[in-house]
Amino acid sequence: MTDLKIGIVGATGMVGREYLGILELSRLPIGELRLFASARSRGMRMPFRGDELAVEELTVDACRGLDLALFSISTELTREYALPVAANGTLVIDDSSAFRLDPDVPLVVPEVNPEAVQRHHGIIAGPNCSTAQMVVVLAPLHRANPLRRVVVDTYQAASGAGKGALDELIDHTRQTLAGGTPAPNALPHPLVFNLFPAIDAFRDDGYSREEWKMQMETRKIMGLPDLRLSATCVRVPVAVGHSEALHVEFEHPMSPSKARGLLEAAPGITVVDDPAHGQYPQPIDAAGRDPVYVGRIRADSSLEGGIALWVVADNLRKGAALNAVQIAELLFAEAPVPVR
Ligand SMILES: NC(=O)c1ccc[n+]([C@@H]2O[C@H](COP(=O)([O-])OP(=O)(O)OC[C@H]3O[C@@H](n4cnc5c(N)ncnc54)[C@H](OP(=O)(O)O)[C@@H]3O)[C@@H](O)[C@H]2O)c1
Numbered sequence: 001m002t003d004l005k006i007g008i009v010g011a012t013g014m015v016g017r018e019y020l021g022i023l024e025l026s027r028l029p030i031g032e033l034r035l036f037a038s039a040r041s042r043g044m045r046m047p048f049r050g051d052e053l054a055v056e057e058l059t060v061d062a063c064r065g066l067d068l069a070l071f072s073i074s075t076e077l078t079r080e081y082a083l084p085v086a087a088n089g090t091l092v093i094d095d096s097s098a099f100r101l102d103p104d105v106p107l108v109v110p111e112v113n114p115e116a117v118q119r120h121h122g123i124i125a126g127p128n129c130s131t132a133q134m135v136v137v138l139a140p141l142h143r144a145n146p147l148r149r150v151v152v153d154t155y156q157a158a159s160g161a162g163k164g165a166l167d168e169l170i171d172h173t174r175q176t177l178a179g180g181t182p183a184p185n186a187l188p189h190p191l192v193f194n195l196f197p198a199i200d201a202f203r204d205d206g207y208s209r210e211e212w213k214m215q216m217e218t219r220k221i222m223g224l225p226d227l228r229l230s231a232t233c234v235r236v237p238v239a240v241g242h243s244e245a246l247h248v249e250f251e252h253p254m255s256p257s258k259a260r261g262l263l264e265a266a267p268g269i270t271v272v273d274d275p276a277h278g279q280y281p282q283p284i285d286a287a288g289r290d291p292v293y294v295g296r297i298r299a300d301s302s303l304e305g306g307i308a309l310w311v312v313a314d315n316l317r318k319g320a321a322l323n324a325v326q327i328a329e330l331l332f333a334e335a336p337v338p339v340r
Pocket residue numbers: 009010011012013014015016036037038039040041058071072073074075077095096097127128129159160161162163164315316319320
């Protein structure tokens with residue numbers, strides 16, 4: 001494998017910055033790394049492997065010659081840039097929702113459907129951050145005992161809405177503690193000492209688009225077009241790390257001990273489950289780490305044979321940048337990124 005010319009598109013954003021650290025340790029054969037963002041960031045310098053790389057303004061021409069472009073810009077901008085960049089022979093791995101449900105674009109979580117990468121036509125998508133960590137957990141359970149129904153409630157960090165939202169949470173926390181009442185800007189409501197059940201726009205059926213994405217993307221990744229899944233997505237005043245309460249029904253009864261065994265043996269998962277000693281996944285522990293953490297595994301008291309569990313992961317890593325690098329490794333690496 002010859003050394004790759006890789007570009008990070010959206011390198012100055014929440015996900016883009018995460019790529020730098022993940023690629024530092026990746027075993028992808030990186031010959032050259034280039035960083036792209038808006039004209040506002042042109043010339044900004046970012047560290048990589050002991051060097052400093054200057055951010056370039058994103059244009060289709062500037063991306064010419066890249067083997068791989070890791071896209072993490074808005075869905076609207078992705079729609080504008082990804083197709084022409086791919087048409088120039090660059091493989092695009094995209095974190096936005098621009099192409100996730102396009103039948104010609106594989107939607108991939110390497111622990112779940114690695115074989116799908118082979119079907120790409122120049123663009124591969126990664127899922128929504130809440131979907132990524134959920135399917136890593138659902139897949140090993142489903143392989144042992146087919147899923148019938150999933151109910152999921154999310155507790156999503158501010159960074160999931162981008163750098164502007166995280167900066168706003170931090171600034172507004174300071175202002176609120178000083179007695180101010182700052183008006184929300186990057187987020188639709190105040191998030192300090194608050195939460196709200198509204199992520200993305202609402203649809204006519206009463207679900208938010210985030211909730212709908214969890215349903216549709218899970219069906220596509222798991223190859224279960226009729227899976228019954230209902231989500232409620234909530235933004236909470238956490239910096240990094242999405243949490244999810246999952247209630248899962250199976251074709252046959254599933255015991256908590258069987259589920260725990262399956263999850264302990266599954267790739268990408270760390271079980272942290274000793275509530276009596278205060279051991280359960282928390283976003284503050286998951287932030288900056290690779291695994292999807294699972295705990296509170298118990299029988300669902302509302303459903304014979306069903307289980308309830310609690311799932312936490314870093315939304316910027318498994319939810320976006322790490323997942324994309326793992327996809328690239330399926331195609332190009334000598335060995336995968338070690339889980340940290
Ligand atoms: N955050 C998450 O947890 C997460 C998880 C999964 C997927 N995603 C998806 O990943 C994408 C990026 O999310 P994010 O949270 O990293 O957003 P973000 O923090 O707001 O970063 C946005 C990036 O887009 C760049 N950008 C803005 N306007 C541009 C332009 N005209 N030309 C080129 N670049 C431009 C920004 O560059 P400047 O700094 O120069 O403005 C920045 O690098 C989104 O599609 C999001 O849905 C995010």
